[in-house]
Amino acid sequence: MGLVSKDINFDHVSNPRVSDGVIGLRQLAVLNDAAFAKAWTEIRSWPGYAPTPLRDLRGLATAAGIERIWYKDEAARFGLGSFKALGGAYAVLRLLLGQLECLGHKGVTASDLLAGKYRDEVANITVTCATDGNHGRSVAWGAQQFGCRCVIYIHATVSEARSAAIARYGAEVVRVRGNYDDAVRRADKDARVLGRFVVSDTSYPGYTDVPRDVMQGYAVMVEEALQQLPDDALPTHVFIQGGVGGLAAAVCAHTWLRLGERRPRVVVVEPERAACLLESARAGEPAVVHGDLETIMAGLACGEVSVLAWEVLDEGVSDFLSIPDALAEICMRLLADGVGGDAPFVAGESAVAGMAGLLLALERPELAAALELGPQSRVLLIGSEGDTDPDMYARIVGRSADEVRRVA
Structure with a gap:
């Protein structure tokens, strides 16, 4: 079953520097167990804290031709509508x-x-x-x-x-x-x-301490997801959105810390007009993307890489993809409708970038093979936001988020 058009353009960079071993000292200098323990204890003590749901999208997985797709839904985090509340x-x-x-x-x-x-x-x-x-x-x-x-x-x-x-x-x-x-x-x-x-949430030379705390807060979400996954079915892949790289680094580092050599393959997905991580991977060092960076995926409209995040991503991410806005729109509508019996739910523009990259890859045999995607693949997605711009959500999906929730 084709879920997205095969005519959609994309760019792919495979990372030759990715490590297949345990997490290294370079990454541990950014995110580590001791710092995580502080964030985990602190954030869980806040009024209103509750783990966000991990949705098991069996219908979407069947339609896409893989074993499982899990979606960590951050739309209700502390009432702010996104995972950013943690950081x-x-x-x-x-x-x-x-x-x-x-x-x-x-x-x-x-x-x-x-x-x-x-x-x-x-x-x-x-x-x-x-x-x-x-x-x-x-x-x-x-x-x-x-x-x-x-x-x-x-x-x-x-x-x-x-x-x-x-x-x-x-x-x-x-x-x-x-x-x-x-x-x-x-x-x-x-x-x-x-x-x-x-x-x-982005770091630059001389400014790293606060962004490190931001990313450590994000790791709380990753730990929740790992605890919510079935014991006998770890993910083989994580498709995660880009931006400055802080979220991707937190996901990459924390799964690496917890799972070691069994960690999933991490694929970063970005808007085609703001693919600073992909261009950095291509250059082998942090690169800048210039211009207006315009994209409906507003949370990912970033042209400069967080230097601290790059310390993790440079050796932690296997692949980088860039996608057009049209693909994000398709994915928002798919989730709002529900696929193959999955309950409909609300996902914002930036939230679906990882899903968009996954579905695009599965429609292209050569790309799927390069990413080692197949019928036994189990993929974790991070649904980073809900309808943080309600008007834009309604324009893209064709109905309001409240209407989608009522159907669900």
Whole structure:
């Protein structure tokens, strides 16, 4: 059964540097068990924490011609609509605790901040970042929860719906000219001048500590998924969306830590106009993609790689794919309709990139063979967001997310 058109263009880079052994010191310097244990304990203690569902898409797997497809559905995470709630808010907390310790307050906990202790000191701290939408929402939510101020920078093509969703958590939203990477530079410049603290999900030379905390927060989601999988059926593949690389690095590193040489083959999927990870793999070093980076997959509209994430991805990812927006639209509609008896559910534009790459590969025998995909393949997908832009979701799917949920 053909689920997607065979005429869709794509690009594929196979990574000659990928390791087939246990995780190395280069990767452990970025993400490791000790740092993960702190995030796992902390985030699970927050009010409203609950593991998100791992959907077993048996109908889709049968239609696609493989054994299993699991979809980690992050649409309900802390009520923010995406997995980003795990990273940005956790990094805000870590930063605030560090600043309070510098002021002489040792042993402060998240519970102390949630209870309003140290209110005056925290209120004098301002966190900031650039965002395509979801990370900024998480940082704003974390700032509101823990009591500090927040300024979020968005670039020219971020929708008003995503801007309003950030402002809803009390953040000041500043729109700047240019693309995501221009907004990153503006946020960093203003922070240095105005004494703000950048809580970014991308890293660059001289700025790595906070992005490391962000990625470690994401690993909580990966651990949940591993615990939810059947004991006798580990995934053979993970298809994961790109962006700056933080999510992909967290997924890659944590499955590597937990499963060692049994880890799944990791395939990164990006929009064709913002494939900075694919171009970096092609170049053998972090590369920059220029231009407006326009894509409906707004959370992946990034032209510069996180240097910290690249330390994991360079030897951890087997393959990189780039896809057109049309393929993401097809996948959103497939999930909204339900395939082969699967219950319909809501998946946003960026959430379906991994699924899109998987279905594209399965329609092309040569690519499927290169990725070692076959009837026995078991694939884990990370559904990173729900309808974080409700208007765009409705335009693409042809009905609102609420209508899809009512049918489900």
